[in-house]
Amino acid sequence: xxxxxxxxxxxxxxxxxxxxxxxxxxxxxxxxxxxxxxxxxxxxxxxxxxxxxxxxxxxxxxxxxxxxxxxxxxxxxxxxxxxxxxxxxxxxxxxxxxxxxxxxxxxxxxxxxxxxxxxxxxxxxxxxxxxxxxxxxxxxxxxxxxxxxxxxxxxxxxxxxxxxxxxxxxxxxxxxxxxxxxxxxxxxxxxxxxxxxxxxxxxxxxxxxxxxxxxxxxxxxxxxxxxxxxxxxxxxxxxxxxxxxxxxxxxxxxxxxxxxxxxxxxxxxxxxxxxxxxxxxxxxxxxxxxxxxxxxx
Amino acid sequence: xxxxxxxxxxxxxxxxxxxxxxxxxxxxxxxxxxxxxxxxxxxxxxxxxxxxxxxxxxxxxxxxxxxxxxxxxxxxxxxxxxxxxxxxxxxxxxxxxxxxxxxxxxxxxxxxxxxxxxxxxxxxxxxxxxxxxxxxxxxxxxxxxxxxxxxxxxxxxxxxxxxxxxxxxxxxxxxxxxxxxxxxxxxxxxxxxxxxxxxxxxxxxxxxxxxxxxxxxxxxxxxxx
Amino acid sequence: xxxxxxxxxxxxxxxxxxxxxxxxxxxxxxxxxxxxxxxxxxxxxxxxxxxxxxxxxxxxxxxxxxxxxxxxxxxxxxxxxxxxxxxxxxxxxxxxxxxxxxxxxxxxxxxxxxxxxxxxxxxxxxxxxxxxxxxxxxxxxxxxxxxxxxxxxxxxxxxxxxxxxxxxxxxxxxxxxxxxxxxxxxxxxxxxxxxxxxxxxxxxxxxxxxxxxxxxxxxxxxxxxxxxxxxxxxxxxxxxxxxxxxxxxxxxxxxxxxxxxxxxxxxxxxxxxxxxxxxxxxxxxxxxxxxxxxxxxxxxxxxxxxxxxxxxxxxxxxxxxxxxxxxxxxxxxxxxxxxxxxxxxxxxxxxxxxxxxxxxxxxxxxxxxxxxxxxxxxxxxxxxxxxxxxxxxxxxxxxxxxxxxxxxxxxxxxxxxxxxxxxxxxxxxxxxxxxxxxxxxxxxxxxxxxxxxxxxxxxxxxx
Numbered sequence: 001x002x003x004x005x006x007x008x009x010x011x012x013x014x015x016x017x018x019x020x021x022x023x024x025x026x027x028x029x030x031x032x033x034x035x036x037x038x039x040x041x042x043x044x045x046x047x048x049x050x051x052x053x054x055x056x057x058x059x060x061x062x063x064x065x066x067x068x069x070x071x072x073x074x075x076x077x078x079x080x081x082x083x084x085x086x087x088x089x090x091x092x093x094x095x096x097x098x099x100x101x102x103x104x105x106x107x108x109x110x111x112x113x114x115x116x117x118x119x120x121x122x123x124x125x126x127x128x129x130x131x132x133x134x135x136x137x138x139x140x141x142x143x144x145x146x147x148x149x150x151x152x153x154x155x156x157x158x159x160x161x162x163x164x165x166x167x168x169x170x171x172x173x174x175x176x177x178x179x180x181x182x183x184x185x186x187x188x189x190x191x192x193x194x195x196x197x198x199x200x201x202x203x204x205x206x207x208x209x210x211x212x213x214x215x216x217x218x219x220x221x222x223x224x225x226x227x228x229x230x231x232x233x234x235x236x237x238x239x240x241x242x243x244x245x246x247x248x249x250x251x252x253x254x255x256x257x258x259x260x261x262x263x264x265x266x267x268x269x270x271x272x273x274x275x276x277x278x279x280x281x282x283x284x285x286x287x288x289x290x291x292x293x294x295x296x297x
Numbered sequence: 298x299x300x301x302x303x304x305x306x307x308x309x310x311x312x313x314x315x316x317x318x319x320x321x322x323x324x325x326x327x328x329x330x331x332x333x334x335x336x337x338x339x340x341x342x343x344x345x346x347x348x349x350x351x352x353x354x355x356x357x358x359x360x361x362x363x364x365x366x367x368x369x370x371x372x373x374x375x376x377x378x379x380x381x382x383x384x385x386x387x388x389x390x391x392x393x394x395x396x397x398x399x400x401x402x403x404x405x406x407x408x409x410x411x412x413x414x415x416x417x418x419x420x421x422x423x424x425x426x427x428x429x430x431x432x433x434x435x436x437x438x439x440x441x442x443x444x445x446x447x448x449x450x451x452x453x454x455x456x457x458x459x460x461x462x463x464x465x466x467x468x469x470x471x472x473x474x475x476x477x478x479x480x481x482x483x484x485x486x487x488x489x490x491x492x493x494x495x496x497x498x499x500x501x502x503x504x505x506x507x508x509x510x511x512x513x514x515x516x517x518x519x520x521x522x
Numbered sequence: 523x524x525x526x527x528x529x530x531x532x533x534x535x536x537x538x539x540x541x542x543x544x545x546x547x548x549x550x551x552x553x554x555x556x557x558x559x560x561x562x563x564x565x566x567x568x569x570x571x572x573x574x575x576x577x578x579x580x581x582x583x584x585x586x587x588x589x590x591x592x593x594x595x596x597x598x599x600x601x602x603x604x605x606x607x608x609x610x611x612x613x614x615x616x617x618x619x620x621x622x623x624x625x626x627x628x629x630x631x632x633x634x635x636x637x638x639x640x641x642x643x644x645x646x647x648x649x650x651x652x653x654x655x656x657x658x659x660x661x662x663x664x665x666x667x668x669x670x671x672x673x674x675x676x677x678x679x680x681x682x683x684x685x686x687x688x689x690x691x692x693x694x695x696x697x698x699x700x701x702x703x704x705x706x707x708x709x710x711x712x713x714x715x716x717x718x719x720x721x722x723x724x725x726x727x728x729x730x731x732x733x734x735x736x737x738x739x740x741x742x743x744x745x746x747x748x749x750x751x752x753x754x755x756x757x758x759x760x761x762x763x764x765x766x767x768x769x770x771x772x773x774x775x776x777x778x779x780x781x782x783x784x785x786x787x788x789x790x791x792x793x794x795x796x797x798x799x800x801x802x803x804x805x806x807x808x809x810x811x812x813x814x815x816x817x818x819x820x821x822x823x824x825x826x827x828x829x830x831x832x833x834x835x836x837x838x839x840x841x842x843x844x845x846x847x848x849x850x851x852x853x854x855x856x857x858x859x860x861x862x863x864x865x866x867x868x869x870x871x872x873x874x875x876x877x878x879x880x881x882x883x884x885x886x887x888x889x890x891x892x893x894x895x896x897x898x899x900x901x902x903x904x905x906x907x908x909x910x911x912x913x914x915x916x917x918x919x920x921x922x923x924x925x926x927x928x929x930x931x932x933x934x935x936x937x938x939x940x941x942x943x944x945x946x947x948x949x950x951x952x953x954x955x956x957x958x959x960x961x962x963x964x965x966x967x968x969x970x971x972x973x974x975x976x977x978x979x980x981x982x983x984x985x
Contacts (some may be wrong), residue, residue: 042741062547094741105707139711328576335819337826356654363900364590364652436589438605444587496584497655503577504656511815511826513873520899522651
């Protein structure tokens with residue numbers, strides 16, 4: 001189901017986890033890896049002079065520099081590139097999220113893999129709100145996988161998938177992706193809804209009633225779509241959503257968390273602080289996939 | 298000598314001087330090019346004229362344009378100098394007597410005190426002009442000998458005129474000097490930078506038309522100079 | 523060596539030459555070759571005789587050397603008020619001298635002229651407002667740039683810029699395919715939140731045709747999406763041309779008049795093909811100046827008007843807000859001190875000072891708008907105009923120039939600056955990067971979109 005994977009990397013060590021997963025998946029499932037790097041954000045006129053995405057310092061991008069970056073990346077990922085059958089490298093300049101989306105569209109990729117940064121780098125700040133991840137996840141037509149913590153990248157293929165739902169339309173798309181993955185990759189699938197009681201003190205009976213009702217809702221919403229797929233569990237737990245999701249993933253030794261991304265809120269304050277998805281990405285011990293559009297599910 | 302200077306020579310001087318200024322004005326207008334200047338003068342004449350007049354008025358009325366308002370000291374001295382320069386010769390009693398003699402009509406004459414004051418104002422103004430050329434670096438760097446020369450030429454009729462008026466020294470000599478220096482000044486008008494007497498209006502008109510047509514006037518937005 | 527491989531009197535006309543010149547890192551070889559470039563004095567003087575008429579000739583002659591222009595020039599102010607920055611001095615020492623010497627000037631002199639014309643003047647035209655004679659030195663410097671360009675003495679980035687326009691008819695290497703692709707992409711991306719949104723390409727007889735800046739499809743396609751959203755919500759019958767979609771003119775900054783004419787003709791041809799009722803551009807100052815204000819003259823239109831009414835984006839936006847095509851939710855208006863940058867090219871130079879303020883009256887809560895001082899047509903250049911932003915050789919001078927705007931912004935005490943102009947926006951971004959005064963800056967489009975009161979039928983069908 002993954003024929004083309006776009007690995008968006010700055011070449012920095014923080015993205016090695018994402019690279020590891022991307023190349024592993026490619027090897028396992030015979031996909032092509034496109035190593036995609038944005039060399040810098042243009043500062044003036046013809047994008048010749050850019051602010052390096054990692055360091056923020058000014059560089060002149062010419063053929064020489066380009067070749068040097070390509071060399072660097074090839075060396076960094078030498079072993080992994082060897083291990084997969086098909087790979088290529090694309091280097092460009094521009095605003096990172098925009099270029100990632102552009103490449104993903106042009107190449108018609110099935111999955112984008114990124115190492116999540118917090119997006120605080122000033123090289124990104126162009127007066128546009130939202131981190132690279134937020135903007136990519138929001139607009140990408142294919143699922144976006146993020147690998148943040150180092151530990152999240154040590155895995156041996158997909159065996160357990162946790163799908164966290166909030167019953168939104170995007171969650172439907174995310175579910176389709178989770179189901180397809182589970183079926184094709186022969187995994188166990190956990191359907192989880194975290195009942196948000198953060199900051200509230202509710203009556204326990206009503207909580208438990210809610211749990212039952214939600215469990216039924218999951219059953220009614222998603223089970224009919226499963227066909228003859230039987231390897232699933234339905235879980236509903238109360239708590240702080242991102243905590244519950246991370247805990248469930250840990251408990252099930254999940255290799256993948258699938259969630260819906262649908263925040264239209266691009267106000268950096270609102271979207272960043274406490275966004276469930278961001279928190280899950282930061283804390284999960286495995287890759288997290290965000291799905292919003294129905295295209296590549 | 299006196300008869301010559303106030304007779305044929307004066308005629309020639311006025312002809313060349315005013316005629317010359319008119320020629321320069323005409324040459325200026327003929328040298329305008331709507332395409333090179335990038336202003337569509339003819340098709341939008343009414344907007345152009347409106348813009349042009351606004352432009353002239355803003356700078357010919359003290360403290361109207363923002364430029365004058367941010368430089369009050371200079372504005373006062375500058376306008377005083379020009380008023381003294383222009384009003385005195387036109388409304389001086391002595392000149393008007395000559396006018397009456399020659400053509401049978403004359404303009405109202407200034408009271409002596411007023412005429413004297415205006416002449417002195419012109420002198421003092423001229424002096425300040427010279428001083429600021431020496432004192433201010435932003436003026437000094439662009440000032441040339443030519444600028445000083447023109448100031449001297451302009452002020453000379455007033456110096457000689459006042460000396461004659463106060464009857465210091467040989468009256469006839471200073472009177473002659475006054476007439477010659479005045480005729481020199483008049484003759485310089487069309488051929489030197491003193492042509493700004495007419496070209497100021499041309500240049501301002503042009504810029505005003507530019508703003509009145511292309512740069513805002515036709516959008517209903519007047520340039521508030 | 524009369525002419526170099528990169529630095530010469532021939533404009534860049536082919537993609538090959540363009541790439542060759544681009545590949546010269548920082549213009550090193552280019553500027554080296556410039557040191558050996560001969561001046562074609564005959565051609566120079568012949569050009570002047572043909573193109574310098576009453577207006578400029580009189581300006582040069584009639585300057586009273588009064589020095590009043592000094593204080594009007596922000597570069598004079600910001601560079602320690604050195605006399606060498608007095609506008610009159612700057613132009614007399616360059617163009618004035620060329621005329622006096624009838625074109626018999628040498629390489630060194632021309633390089634000095636280049637430095638003056640592109641790092642000591644942004645052609646903001648402010649000096650013309652403060653000269654009693656109405657001598658517009660900004661226009662003279664623009665004229666001088668034309669002379670310098672024709673002799674090959676033009677900054678590297680602008681030679682390329684003009685080349686880009688000649689080869690791609692856009693200021694960056696964005697082809698027609700790239701452009702149409704990007705429009706489709708943005709329509710796709712934006713459609714979810716704004717059902718029914720389209721970016722119609724080459725629609726005939728639309729009400730309004732939209733043109734923009736090549737930087738938008740190349741790097742910031744969100745701008746296109748935002749324009750589409752606003753047109754969509756306003757219910758405009760709009761279109762973009764597949765060719766003639768780019769209205770900027772780095773060639774104007776470069777002094778490449780032939781290219782300027784061709785650029786404008788390209789856009790007007792699109793108008794001819796698509797027959798819109800009127801046209802509008804994006805939020806860009808010099809694009810408007812080149813295509814709408816000066817443009818008609820370059821292509822020889824005697825009435826000085828474009829083929830159809832061609833408004834600046836702020837005019838369209840103000841009209842949309844005024845007529846209620848776009849409604850603002852009052853609770854979402856800007857409620858922090860905010861100031862406005864008056865872009866020279868359409869405020870001083872087309873009088874749109876009140877239009878922008880009308881928009882402000884809709885989108886800012888009363889009492890929060892702080893004017894810069896001085897304001898409107900008397901406001902100062904952002905520091906990056908006339909191509910200043912793009913020239914690496916003069917980066918230092920440009921950064922110095924930003925200080926005037928910085929002081930103005932600091933004086934307002936505002937943390938948000940509205941800058942409806944690509945160049946001004948860039949300059950203010952660089953200002954913040956360089957001096958870190960803690961401001962945010964924005965175009966109008968994203969601000970307006972955030973506070974729109976969207977009619978029910980245009981909202982996406984939610985879960």
